[in-house]
Amino acid sequence: DAGVTQSPTHLIKTRGQQVTLRCSPKSGHDTVSWYQQALGQGPQFIFQYYEEEERQRGNFPDRFSGHQFPNYSSELNVNALLLGDSALYLCASSLGVGLENQPQHFGDGTRLSIL
């Protein structure tokens, strides 16, 4: 049973460039959330996708956008990269958006470095 998979594992970009990160959720999961984890900090919520729509969004600028596909996989896009965007980007998947707090399962992340 495959867990959450993310690609690529590492990425180096320069300021002003654009980047796309990819995530495949755990088998059976239909909800994907993205988090940014700066070095030495806890993860910060970026946004969540369910039924191909953005359901919630954290305190991140519009440069951060996403997409969810019919097979539940997801992409995170970041435009006009800044040095401060250097971080580990984590994808988490879960089942449904009902009242019960289903635990989120995390991938190993994509390490993004901005030069």
Place this chain on the structure above:
Amino acid sequence: GNSVTQMEGPVTLSEEAFLTINCTYTATGYPSLFWYVQYPGEGLQLLLKATKADDKGSNKGFEATYRKETTSFHLEKGSVQVSDSAVYFCALSIAGGTSYGKLTFGQGTILTVHP
């Protein structure tokens, strides 16, 4: 808003010592509480959870009790091993409403266990 505060770290212990990592929270609703662990170079793994007051989550010798009166969810283990060396994150999530499924994390506590 919602927030999680963890004890200042890092924590360094000898093998077989007793571990406590303090976690307190502030929440606008009735949260579920989680402990996640992150090993070097990896994503977050769910360690344990509790969804209502006085619940005790437990896994792999770790325990934490949901204390609503003190808004706390302290992590404990009676005898740590070198393999427990990792970063530990306390987190909360609110069931229902606009914040559903969004995890709010503490800043993390680095645990190092020496033989």
